Amino acid sequence: MSMKPSEFHIGLEFTCGPFWWRCTDTGTRTVTAIRLVEDDPVWYEGPPYMVDEVVLDEAELEDAHRSEAEKIRASIDEARLPGHPGFSHAALCRMMDEKLDSGPYRGNRPFRAKSGGRLPESRVQ
Numbered sequence: 082m083s084m085k086p087s088e089f090h091i092g093l094e095f096t097c098g099p100f101w102w103r104c105t106d107t108g109t110r111t112v113t114a115i116r117l118v119e120d121d122p123v124w125y126e127g128p129p130y131m132v133d134e135v136v137l138d139e140a141e142l143e144d145a146h147r148s149e150a151e152k153i154r155a156s157i158d159e160a161r162l163p164g165h166p167g168f169s170h171a172a173l174c175r176m177m178d179e180k181l182d183s184g185p186y187r188g189n190r191p192f193r194a195k196s197g198g199r200l201p202e203s204r205v206q
Contacts, residue, residue: 083155084145086112096152097137097145105134112137112145 084095089112093104103125106113115125115132124131137145146152161170168176
């Protein structure tokens, strides 16, 4: 489950996207953080910081998690959700299996009227 801005506090380390971050400030709908990519901890002393502070909004924080294990669990839970609103996962799987098992359309091609919308003479009875 993703984190909400109210769950952050200064100094909290979290993962968002492929990176680890440290929270440097919180707001009502945003979080300011520094990306933890340097090996030397001197880079993270501040403020001011030697690395860029980035403002993460609510949309970006939908991918924020406290640990990698939590992120993996969230990904697994998301994969179990149905991919189509209104149809269950089981129903979608059954429809896809039926489509794959049926092969290409084998019937006659659908009738298409020639110009003017009249039937060809050979089809008129």
